[in-house]
């Protein structure tokens with residue numbers, strides 16, 4: 001399990017550790033790790049062109065010391081100072097090692113731009129965990145110039161401009177190819193929009209671990225998910241493996257039903273019971289003969305569908321009066337329910353639907369979450385963590401917020417950030433597949449929190465396998481491809 005922390009938590013741990021070590025030891029450790037990573041990224045260190053962007057704080061200090069280490073190995077190092085002051089020790093050491101220094105406020109702007117653009121490696125030491133609010137000038141201009149750098153951009157601790165505690169980006173921010181982060185992973189490196197500025201995340205241990213608190217955000221690794229996945233034993237039958245009920249689709253939207261059932265079937269449900277109007281039932285029967293289907297008359301509830309261990313409610317079911325009555329019938333049951341898509345619209349309109357004893361998992365994208373909370377979706381995208389936590393608290397449910405970073409929030413537990421996925425997943429119907437997967441896991445006996453976070457991981461993995469990844473050739477995926485890839489994704493998790 002990957003644990004992530006706020007800036008304040010990191011600082012508190014640093015204070016404890018620093019009190020036990022000679023002055024400057026931690027920065028030396030950090031700079032040594034940083035220099036080693038940078039050396040590995042340069043085509044060759046000797047003669048390599050390195051630009052160090054140094055802010056006025058300790059983040060700049062790390063970068064200046066690392067620059068000095070590279071200069072001692074023969075790299076041609078230029079530091080551009082963004083602050084009115086710079087870390088004295090780091091600056092002195094860089095100068096002694098033969099590095100050159102310019103000041104962003106007074107130096108030749110064209111020359112500095114040229115240095116950044118043509119460098120083999122740019123080290124972003126503008127601001128780290130001490131960064132606050134939108135980057136001011138000249139920091140912002142330097143961050144923007146990094147985008148034009150032809151060489152590799154290495155962020156020191158945190159890409160400057162990204163809020164290390166939340167992942168929020170209030171203005172200009174460095175887009176790094178690699179981020180070398182010290183001591184522990186910061187929350188902002190895992191959650192978008194911050195996460196998409198990180199590039200390859202390279203944690204470097206400086207000994208903070210014993211002083212870190214319980215994390216507020218965690219991420220499951222493949223091994224964590226594998227250990228949690230339901231596996232059939234010799235005693236298993238379809239009922240013990242979990243019967244998932246799906247209420248989805250309508251005569252207008254039949255595809256959502258096929259995809260949701262597909263997600264549940266391919267993720268390993270013991271049995272899927274599908275209930276809807278005649279048209280989606282016909283489509284589901286044609287595509288997934290494994291499902292047991294029931295045609296519901298308009299306004300009819302789930303009374304005749306048979307016993308299930310968990311329900312998935314919502315994709316494509318419509319939002320009219322009959323849908324509302326059907327949603328009330330499903331949410332009136334005494335088993336866990338996943339509410340997705342149209343189900344979320346119904347719940348946003350009538351919160352009383354959520355008054356129930358059994359657990360409930362909501363799976364909104366940011367627009368749907370916006371409707372639930374009365375907040376524009378743009379605000380949610382800019383501050384995902386805050387809104388995911390707020391939704392879980394206000395609605396007293398487990399919430400899986402979909403999007404470029406999927407988060408699972410439940411009161412009293414660390415938020416789980418999902419690390420799998422691909423931008424190709426942003427296509428119609430993939431959310432229906434996700435709801436089906438979560439339904440299968442929930443029916444197998446997992447809690448909403450575990451089912452949601454494992455489903456997000458497996459879904460992202462299947463999508464990545466269907467789409468391909470950098471270096472292996474990529475292609476768009478359709479939602480059904482994700483469902484079809486699920487067994488391969490599950491198999492890859494359980495290898496070894």
Ligand SMILES: NC(=O)C1=CN([C@@H]2O[C@H](COP(=O)(O)OP(=O)(O)OC[C@H]3O[C@@H](n4cnc5c(N)ncnc54)[C@H](OP(=O)(O)O)[C@@H]3O)[C@@H](O)[C@H]2O)[C@@H](O)CC1
Pocket residue numbers: 014018026027028030031055056057058059060062083126127128129130131132133134135136137139156157158182206
């Ligand atoms: N503590 C330790 O033991 C260790 C800490 N380590 C390292 O120290 C880092 C933390 O250092 P820190 O606390 O000095 O803060 P830091 O990230 O350099 O930021 C402050 C600077 O940024 C500037 N600045 C801020 N916001 C800005 C804005 N919006 N726009 C523009 N400027 C802005 C701010 O400017 P000012 O407000 O002073 O004008 C100031 O100059 C940490 O991330 C890690 O790299 C490692 O060496 C391991 C050991």
Ligand SMILES: [K+]
Pocket residue numbers: 059124125126127128155156157158159160
């Ligand atoms: K930085």
